[in-house]
Amino acid sequence: MHHLGVPVNKTKTVPLTKDVVSTVYQWAENRLHELIQQGFDPHHLIFDPGIGYGKTQEQSLQLIQNIAIFKKLGIRLLVGHSRKSFFGQFNTLTAKERDLETVITSLYLAKRQIDYLRVHDVHLHMRALKVNQALLLP
Numbered sequence: 001m002h003h004l005g006v007p008v009n010k011t012k013t014v015p016l017t018k019d020v021v022s023t024v025y026q027w028a029e030n031r032l033h034e035l036i037q038q039g040f041d042p043h044h045l046i047f048d049p050g051i052g053y054g055k056t057q058e059q060s061l062q063l064i065q066n067i068a069i070f071k072k073l074g075i076r077l078l079v080g081h082s083r084k085s086f087f088g089q090f091n092t093l094t095a096k097e098r099d100l101e102t103v104i105t106s107l108y109l110a111k112r113q114i115d116y117l118r119v120h121d122v123h124l125h126m127r128a129l130k131v132n133q134a135l136l137l138p
Contacts, residue, residue, distance in 0.1 A: 001047075001048035001049075001050045001053065002024045002027055002028060002047075002048070002049050002050035002053065002054070003050050003053045003054055004053070004054035005054075008053055008054065009054075012054060013054050013055055013056050013059065014054060014055055014056075014059055016056070020055060020059040020062050020063060021062055021063060021066045021069060024049050024050070024063060024070075025069060025070065025072075025073075028047050028049070028070065028073055029073065032045065032047070032073060032075065042074060042075050043075075045075045045076070046075065046076045046077070046078050046115070046116065047070060047073055047075055047076070047077055047078070048077075048078040048079065048080060049063045049067070049070060049077075049079065050080075051063060051064065051079060051080060051081050051084055051086065052084045052085060052086060055086075057085065057086040057088060057089045058086075058089070060081075060084065060086035061086055061089070064079070064081065064105060064108070064109070067079065067109060067112055067114060068112045071112075071113070076115040076116065077114050077115050077116070078114070078115065078116035078117075078118060079109055079114050079116070079117060079118065080118035081102060081105050081106070081109070081117070081118075081119075082098075082102045082117075082118060082119040082120045082121075083095040083096065083098040083099070083102055083120055084098075084102075087101040087102070099120070099121050099124060102119060102120070102121075102125075103124060103125060103128045106119060106125055106128065106129070107128060107129070107132050110129055110132060111132075111136075
């Protein structure tokens with residue numbers, strides 16, 4: 001998972017002067033290369049762009065909007081977007097009230113064939129994804 005340090009420091013974000021998508025992609029590419037050099041099989045790796053970890057609300061949204069670029073890494077992708085604070089740019093709801101925004105984002109990510117979605121309300125997402133899949137059938 002992309003991050004700027006462990007433990008996470010909420011005051012430290014990707015500099016606003018940098019393109020967050022390119023920055024995270026380059027970080028992932030470098031880390032993937034390091035792991036392969038250490039003997040890890042890329043088929044056993046999953047990349048998470050770290051939505052909300054060291055990113056502003058706008059940067060998190062930019063990563064989701066451009067998530068398909070990370071497919072070029074050639075490994076499975078996971079996005080943990082459920083109830084995240086970046087949804088706060090659309091309303092003032094609490095985290096527990098952000099399931100609608102989370103489901104809409106999940107459908108967007110599913111359309112882009114993201115391998116894993118980390119969500120809080122699994123049942124709600126299964127319902128939405130089943131309907132979404134049925135609507136997409138020819």
